[in-house]
Amino acid sequence: MEVKIGVNIIRQVFAPDHDWSVLYFKNVKIWEGHSCESENIRKVSEALSGVFLQYEFTDENEIDGCTPDSFVHIRGIKEL
Numbered sequence: 092m093e094v095k096i097g098v099n100i101i102r103q104v105f106a107p108d109h110d111w112s113v114l115y116f117k118n119v120k121i122w123e124g125h126s127c128e129s130e131n132i133r134k135v136s137e138a139l140s141g142v143f144l145q146y147e148f149t150d151e152n153e154i155d156g157c158t159p160d161s162f163v164h165i166r167g168i169k170e171l
Contacts, residue, residue, distance in 0.1 A: 099141035102162055103132060105171075106154040107147065115162040123158055145171040 102115040114122040114132065129145065136143035148154050150167025159165050 099136070099139055100144060101132060101136045101141055102144045102146060103129060104146045104148055104158070104162075104165065104168065109154050111148075111154055111158075113158045118162040120158065120160045120162075147171055 099117065104113045104115070105111070110125050112124065113120060133143040146165075146168045148158075148165070148167060149169055150165075153159060153165060153167060
């Protein structure tokens with residue numbers, strides 16, 4: 092996992108088998124649910140001089156309404 096000091100990072104974590112997506116900004120969950128346009132989020136992140144990163148959940152217990160409130164507390168994840 093890459094961490095950049097002073098850079099706003101928006102992370103999107105997918106659960107493709109469940110059609111579920113979660114957004115984290117500065118390690119805090121800001122949105123969770125079905126349908127999330129990755130390209131729009133990427134453009135907003137770039138406009139804010141930020142970085143947009145994508146991941147996939149690998150732990151079934153963290154999906155569908157039970158996702159951690161903090162990105163750093165996700166147990167099962169892989170970078171895309």
